[in-house]
Amino acid sequence: xxxxxxSNCSQKFSVDMFSExxxxxxxxxxxxxxxxxxxQAINSCKKVVDxxxxxxxxxxxSADQLVxxxxxxxxxxxxxGAENLRSFDxxxxxxxxxxxxxxxxxxN
Numbered sequence: 001x002x003x004x005x006x007s008n009c010s011q012k013f014s015v016d017m018f019s020e021x022x023x024x025x026x027x028x029x030x031x032x033x034x035x036x037x038x039x040q041a042i043n044s045c046k047k048v049v050d051x052x053x054x055x056x057x058x059x060x061x062s063a064d065q066l067v068x069x070x071x072x073x074x075x076x077x078x079x080x081g082a083e084n085l086r087s088f089d090x091x092x093x094x095x096x097x098x099x100x101x102x103x104x105x106x107x108n
Contacts, residue, residue, distance in 0.1 A: 013041035013081035017048055021075075032077065042088045045077035049094055053101055063095075063102035070094055 015032040022028050032048070035041040052074045053066055060066040079088050 012036055013038055013079055013087075015041050015044045015077060015079055017075045017077045019075040030075070038079075038081070038087055041079045041081070045079060045088050045090060046093060046097075048075060048077040049090065049097060053094075053097055057101050057105055060102070063098040066098035066102060067094055070098075 012034045013036075014034050017030045017032055018028055019030055020028060022030070032044055035044065049070070052070055056066060056069045060069060076090055077088075078090075081087075
């Protein structure tokens, strides 16, 4: 994955999360925060995914099931910033972390 330094950008990075569990009368978008550093924004997105996966690890029998659970029930974090650079792929990270978590679960 390509990473970009925030020093190349003129504005802060905003992290927002799409949640389908919100009431219909409210926006499905939740603002998580603004970050000067891209790595902080990426870590914020990773935390959303990690928190969901850790809450489901005992329910899933495979990494694929963890991924499916997130796709059906998880909140999707996004990063907006200068030029909307592709700085974080939530689905790539989801697949990687699901495999890691499932492998750790199997070794215990």
